[in-house]
Amino acid sequence: MTISRRILLSAAAIGAVGLLAIPQFGNASSGVQVGQPAPAFSVKDTNGKTVSLADLKGKTVVLEWSNHECPFVKKHYTGNNMQTLQKKWTGQEVVWLTIVSSPVGEQGYVDAGQANKLTTERGAAPSAVLLDPKSQIARAYGATVTPHMYVIDKTGKLAYAGGIDDKPSARIDDLKGAKNFVDSALTELAQGKAVSTTTARPYGCTVKYASPSA
Amino acid sequence: MRRFGFFRRLHQAALVAVLVFGLLPSVQAQPSGNDLVDAALIAEPQSIRAGQPFWVGVRLRMAEHWHTYWRNPGDSGLATEISWALPPGFSAGPIVWPVPERIPVAHLVNYGYEGEIVLLTQITPPAALPGGDVPLRADVNWLVCQKECIPGEATVDLALPGGNGDINAATKSAFDAARQKVAQVSPWPARMQMTDGGFVLSVAAAGLEAGRIREATFLPHQESMIEHAAAQLLSIDANGLALRMQRGSFATAGLPQQTGGLLLITEDIGGKLQQQAFEFSQIAYGAAPAVATVADWATVLQAALLALLGGVLLNLMPCVFPVLSIKILALVSHSGQDGEKARRAQIRRHGIAYTLGILVSFAALAGLLLALRASGAQIGWGFQLQMPLVIALLAYLLFAMGLSLSGVFHVGGSFAGIGDALTRRGGYQGSFFTGVLAAVVATPCTAPFMATATGFALTQPATVGIGIFLALGFGLALPFLILTLVPQLADRLPRPGLWMERVKQALAFPLYATVAWLIWVLSQQVGQQGLLTAMLGLVLVAAAAWSFGLRGRVAMASAALLLVAAAGALYSTARDPAAPAASVAQTQPGGATTEAFSRQKLDGLLAQQTPVFVNMTAAWCITCMVNERTALSSDTVQAAFRERSIVYMKGDWTNQDPEITRVLEQNGRSGVPLYLYYAGGKSVVLPQILTPAIVLEHLDQLDRPQKSVSLSNPTLNPQR
Numbered sequence: 001m002t003i004s005r006r007i008l009l010s011a012a013a014i015g016a017v018g019l020l021a022i023p024q025f026g027n028a029s030s031g032v033q034v035g036q037p038a039p040a041f042s043v044k045d046t047n048g049k050t051v052s053l054a055d056l057k058g059k060t061v062v063l064e065w066s067n068h069e070c071p072f073v074k075k076h077y078t079g080n081n082m083q084t085l086q087k088k089w090t091g092q093e094v095v096w097l098t099i100v101s102s103p104v105g106e107q108g109y110v111d112a113g114q115a116n117k118l119t120t121e122r123g124a125a126p127s128a129v130l131l132d133p134k135s136q137i138a139r140a141y142g143a144t145v146t147p148h149m150y151v152i153d154k155t156g157k158l159a160y161a162g163g164i165d166d167k168p169s170a171r172i173d174d175l176k177g178a179k180n181f182v183d184s185a186l187t188e189l190a191q192g193k194a195v196s197t198t199t200a201r202p203y204g205c206t207v208k209y210a211s212p213s214a
Numbered sequence: 215m216r217r218f219g220f221f222r223r224l225h226q227a228a229l230v231a232v233l234v235f236g237l238l239p240s241v242q243a244q245p246s247g248n249d250l251v252d253a254a255l256i257a258e259p260q261s262i263r264a265g266q267p268f269w270v271g272v273r274l275r276m277a278e279h280w281h282t283y284w285r286n287p288g289d290s291g292l293a294t295e296i297s298w299a300l301p302p303g304f305s306a307g308p309i310v311w312p313v314p315e316r317i318p319v320a321h322l323v324n325y326g327y328e329g330e331i332v333l334l335t336q337i338t339p340p341a342a343l344p345g346g347d348v349p350l351r352a353d354v355n356w357l358v359c360q361k362e363c364i365p366g367e368a369t370v371d372l373a374l375p376g377g378n379g380d381i382n383a384a385t386k387s388a389f390d391a392a393r394q395k396v397a398q399v400s401p402w403p404a405r406m407q408m409t410d411g412g413f414v415l416s417v418a419a420a421g422l423e424a425g426r427i428r429e430a431t432f433l434p435h436q437e438s439m440i441e442h443a444a445a446q447l448l449s450i451d452a453n454g455l456a457l458r459m460q461r462g463s464f465a466t467a468g469l470p471q472q473t474g475g476l477l478l479i480t481e482d483i484g485g486k487l488q489q490q491a492f493e494f495s496q497i498a499y500g501a502a503p504a505v506a507t508v509a510d511w512a513t514v515l516q517a518a519l520l521a522l523l524g525g526v527l528l529n530l531m532p533c534v535f536p537v538l539s540i541k542i543l544a545l546v547s548h549s550g551q552d553g554e555k556a557r558r559a560q561i562r563r564h565g566i567a568y569t570l571g572i573l574v575s576f577a578a579l580a581g582l583l584l585a586l587r588a589s590g591a592q593i594g595w596g597f598q599l600q601m602p603l604v605i606a607l608l609a610y611l612l613f614a615m616g617l618s619l620s621g622v623f624h625v626g627g628s629f630a631g632i633g634d635a636l637t638r639r640g641g642y643q644g645s646f647f648t649g650v651l652a653a654v655v656a657t658p659c660t661a662p663f664m665a666t667a668t669g670f671a672l673t674q675p676a677t678v679g680i681g682i683f684l685a686l687g688f689g690l691a692l693p694f695l696i697l698t699l700v701p702q703l704a705d706r707l708p709r710p711g712l713w714m715e716r717v718k719q720a721l722a723f724p725l726y727a728t729v730a731w732l733i734w735v736l737s738q739q740v741g742q743q744g745l746l747t748a749m750l751g752l753v754l755v756a757a758a759a760w761s762f763g764l765r766g767r768v769a770m771a772s773a774a775l776l777l778v779a780a781a782g783a784l785y786s787t788a789r790d791p792a793a794p795a796a797s798v799a800q801t802q803p804g805g806a807t808t809e810a811f812s813r814q815k816l817d818g819l820l821a822q823q824t825p826v827f828v829n830m831t832a833a834w835c836i837t838c839m840v841n842e843r844t845a846l847s848s849d850t851v852q853a854a855f856r857e858r859s860i861v862y863m864k865g866d867w868t869n870q871d872p873e874i875t876r877v878l879e880q881n882g883r884s885g886v887p888l889y890l891y892y893a894g895g896k897s898v899v900l901p902q903i904l905t906p907a908i909v910l911e912h913l914d915q916l917d918r919p920q921k922s923v924s925l926s927n928p929t930l931n932p933q934r
Contacts, residue, residue: 032463071357071365107362142463144322145290161463168292170357170365199463201438205363206290209320 032141034161034198038152039140045128046112046119051097053156060189062089062096062182063150064126065143065207067108068118071170072204073146077122079172081180082147086125089186098126101138103210108146109133135210145204151185151195159195160185161202168203250277250358255350255370256332258389261377262348265341268379271332271392272296272354272370281326282356284314286435286475288324288442292357292365296333299351303340306352310334312395313476313491314433316442319361323442325433326359332392347373397476397491402454406473406497407880413440414880415457415497417477424450424898425915426482430457434475438462447820449881449890451899456880472498513670514678518685521667525689534656534690539721540615541568541648541694542707543714558701565698567642569691571649576687579653580671580680599834600870602739603788606748608655609732610755610780616725617756619718623763649691655728656690668884735833736787738868744790751783791869811865813873816892825860825893825916830878830886833868837902838887845904854910860893891916 032039038061042052053061064082066073076082086096100115102108110118115129132138141150141161151160165178185195252275259268274282274294283291298306311333314325337350351371357363402419415432430448434440444460457477477492528534599605617623671682697703729752737745758776761769809815811828819826829846831838845851846862855862865874867886878888881899889900889909893916900912 069362071363170292202290203292204290205359206319206322206324206361208361211320 032150032158032161034158034195036158037156038150038158039137041137041140043130043132043137045130046115047128048112049128051128051130053152056095056152057156058154060094060154060186061152062094062186063141063152064096064098065138065146065148066098066100067102067146067205067208068110068122069107070146070205075170075172075175076147076164077124079175080123081175083122083124085180085183088183090125090127092186092190094186095128096126098124098129099132099137099143100129101132101135101143101210102208103133103135106208106210107205108208133210135207138207138209143202143207145202145206147204148202148207149182151182151189153189159189160198162200163202163204166200168201250280250364251275251282251356251366251368253354253356253368253370255352255372256385256388257350257372257374258381258385259374259377259379260382261375261379262339262343263377263379264339264343266379267336267338269334269336269389270350270372271334271389272352273330273332273388274327274354274356275330276328276358279328280358280360281315281317281324281328282331282358284325284327284433285309285311286325286433286437287357288317288326289322290319291324291326291359291363294333294354294356296335297353297355298335299353300337301344301348303342303344304348304350305338307336307338310336310396312392313397313478316431316433318443321443324359325442331395332388334389334392334396343376345376347375349373397493400477400492400494402492404477404494404497406499408499409458409876409880412458412460415459415477416880417454417456419454422450422455427455427479427896428482428487429478429480429896430455431478432457432459432475433478434473436473436475439473445820445895447892447895447897449897449899451881458880472496514682517667517670518682521671521682521686522689522692524667525686526692528656528686528690529693534652535724537648537652537655538694539724540619541645541652542697543718543721561698561701563642564645565695567645568649568652568698569688569695571646571651572653572687572691573649573684574646575650575653576683576690577680580683581676584676584679599735599832600739600868601788602736602744602791603784604654605732605736605739605834606751606784606787609729609736609748610751610784611651612655612725612732613729613752613755614759616722616729617759619722619725621719622756622759652690653687671884735868738833738866739791740787741790744787747783747790748787751780751787754780754783809861809863811863811874811877813877816863819861819863820892820895823894825858825891826863827855827860827913828863828865828877828888828890828892830865830867830874830888830890832866832886835867835886841887841889841902841904845906845909848906850906851909854913858913860891860913 038053040053042050042054045051068074068077073082090096098119100108100110102110110131112131115131118124119126119129130137137143141148143150145163147164149160149162149164150158153159160181162181164182165175165180167174167178181197181200184197188195254273255270256273257268257270262268272294276282283293285293287293294309296309300306312327312331314327317324317326317328339348349371350373351369353367353369355365355367357365400417402417404415404417407414407416427448427450431446432440440462441460442462447458449456449458474493474495474497477494478489479492480487480489482488529538667682667686671679697707733745733749733752736748740748754776758773758780761773761776811830816826816828829838829842831842833839854860865871865877867874867878877890878884878886881888881890887902889902889904891898891900891912893913896916898912898916901908
């Protein structure tokens with residue numbers, strides 16, 4: 001019957017058009033996205049040297065949000081975890097930037113001198129410590145807690161964002177047996193592999209944000 | 215659970231745990247002696263009865279302005295942990311959490327508790343109790359924060375004798391109060407749908423009064439699921455409420471099978487704001503079987519009934535009416551035939567063929583639609599009219615039918631053959647095909663009754679979904695079917711005569727009008743070139759019809775050739791898609807500015823707290839056109855839009871638009887029209903048939919001055 005064939009044909013045509021129209025499933029959430037270019041910044045470090053992310057293209061960069069008075073940060077420094085990571089990776093040509101976003105008067109605020117003193121006292125080994133008292137970099141990256149960790153690959157794209165490991169606690173004992181996401185992301189990048197865990201829940205103290213007008 | 219050994223020594227028997235920075239190597243001590251959290255263990259009964267579960271609670275008293283955290287702490291913080299050390303045979307259940315407060319910190323949001331809370335836990339003793347007092351002990355770990363955060367811990371304990379399990383009068387009120395602060399289990403089913411960029415929680419709480427609900431928030435159990443600080447958009451309609459949430463930036467790619475959480479609703483009850491909290495322990499993602507279970511026969515039946523009713527009403531729609539009239543005319547023409555019994559049988563068969571035609575096409579359309587959606591296509595009911603090819607094909611077909619009625623050509627000896635030039639015997643195929651045509655033409659006329667039913671059908675398992683569409687089709691067929699099955703009714707129809715010739719000729723004009731409308735729809739789907747070819751195609755159809763009417767071999771051959779040419783015109787028409795949505799962004803004379811809909815623009819406007827009225831429409835949706843003419847474009851409504859600085863946003867679904875389809879879905883719809891009004895962080899869904907009064911009433915509903923409700927002062931009174 002010609003008619004049913006015609007119906008069939010038009011149904012098939014409709015079907016084909018419909019299938020072609022299947023949309024791409026995008027992810028339009030806020031903040032920075034893993035796989036997207038990391039937000040640019042250019043700021044003086046505690047030794048007066050300008051550090052700008054654009055100049056670091058070609059190098060793997062780690063961002064570590066810090067507040068030395070936060071119990072969670074203390075966990076990773078008292079337990080020597082952060083220093084070990086810093087030494088291991090800066091020794092392998094990775095740029096490690098510790099960022100302090102606490103504004104004046106808030107917990108964790110330090111000036112350049114205090115920051116350098118802290119680095120010496122703690123035996124820390126970042127490539128540089130950046131002061132962000134207006135919380136601009138923190139806002140650009142959507143950093144919520146200390147420590148909040150970001151890994152940027154050699155092409156300037158964000159490769160990891162989130163918590164430092166899988167044991168959200170302030171207990172030093174929990175460093176043992178924790179899976180360190182930063183270490184594994186850096187290892188995978190160094191081996192030229194894709195990062196397997198690209199994000200995990202960040203845990204720690206709330207970043208002490210400067211009020212936007214400040 | 216591991217902890218710092220030296221703390222345990224310090225605080226071993228203490229109910230007060232103070233963790234101060236000074237204890238850690240390096241710098242800056244908090245003021246010591248600052249009792250930030252006082253932890254204690256309390257029990258509801260005075261004694262333990264063997265085998266009978268009882269309640270205990272870890273009571274935390276926080277220093278003023280300091281808070282501890284809920285199971286999902288939000289953007290930062292840590293949930294309080296309790297680990298039990300119980301005698302052998304005893305077991306402890308999970309923590310039953312009180313409803314938390316939303317605690318904003320800068321632009322972040324945490325969930326936690328200030329003041330005093332009791333974390334309830336049910337303990338089940340063994341069938342035989344050990345002798346003497348039973349020691350119950352728990353290590354409690356918390357993070358307490360104001361701006362700074364300090365972790366703390368305590369070991370709390372309590373000993374209860376064996377006995378009859380009587381309630382302890384001294385702690386009774388504390389437990390009553392604690393239960394008051396726990397959310398009630400939701401009486402409504404819910405489902406969670408993923409959208410790009412977020413989630414939509416749909417709660418089937420029918421009968422909610424949109425006007426009374428001031429605020430609704432979902433607090434998920436999962437920590438990174440949503441952007442906690444982002445506004446949640448609420449919409450309410452007769453089916454319940456929907457909350458649209460933004461996906462958290464740290465949400466891991468793999469979603470769990472299901473999620474859970476709390477829904478907080480603030481209602482205005484007699485001028486008083488009252489918050490209620492509902493617990494959802496498990497919410498499945500997607501078109502959830504939770505809602506679609508066959509157990510819910512009543513809902514399915516109700517939807518099917520609505521669909522049936524909607525189908526009957528479709529007969530009156532301008533798109534179907536001419537088709538139906540022709541069918542009835544055909545019926546009349548049969549009444550002159552010989553043999554009463556044979557005549558009736560024949561009429562019955564026509565009715566059945568027509569019904570079958572409708573049912574088969576509805577099943578096919580619904581099946582195709584469901585299959586396409588299952589494969590991920592963002593399409594809705596009426597999708598076939600989003601294809602210019604289908605629109606043009608319909609126009610040609612109806613034009614040919616009109617020409618036949620006008621007498622340009624005759625098909626067979628009876629009108630039953632109209633629309634089916636190839637019919638030979640009895641015209642049953644013609645009746646079937648008329649049914650098909652009626653079904654295809656009827657789809658866009660989404661009558662108000664159908665919106666709920668078709669929307670529901672699309673969330674159901676395929677069998678139920680198709681069943682509902684079949685009910686719709688059956689409704690469409692019903693009036694004619696009854697006419698053919700009940701001889702008394704058919705006998706009332708007038709006898710054939712000259713009048714039929716006149717009616718027949720007159721009926722051609724509604725068909726021409728429909729063709730005109732289809733071409734207008736087409737003009738919004740294809741470019742100017744495409745439109746011209748489409749209209750030239752109409753001329754070719756006319757020429758073919760005329761040639762066909764002449765009879766004879768040469769005439770037939772040229773008719774066939776002309777039809778081929780018309781098919782070519784169809785093809786090239788469909789290949790010239792219009793520049794998208796160019797026609798909708800415009801300023802209406804003297805009216806508010808019309809913005810073309812885009813999700814991004816809408817989100818942007820809502821982020822700036824701008825009120826927005828969204829009109830989802832399509833050129834082929836007659837209800838939409840009527841609403842626009844009579845209500846939305848009316849001076850009063852336009853003035854109200856201007857007065858309230860409402861942005862009027864129009865989404866044109868004439869052509870495929872996955873973004874609009876998703877918005878329709880989020881509101882439980884499968885087609886247009888859909889009207890949404892957003893203001894003050896909330897939204898409301900308007901009915902499908904509008905009058906200026908209805909629009910104004912809904913604008914008022916959200917714009918009514920509201921007291922702001924702070925969740926941090928919970929006047930919690932869950933109605934248990």
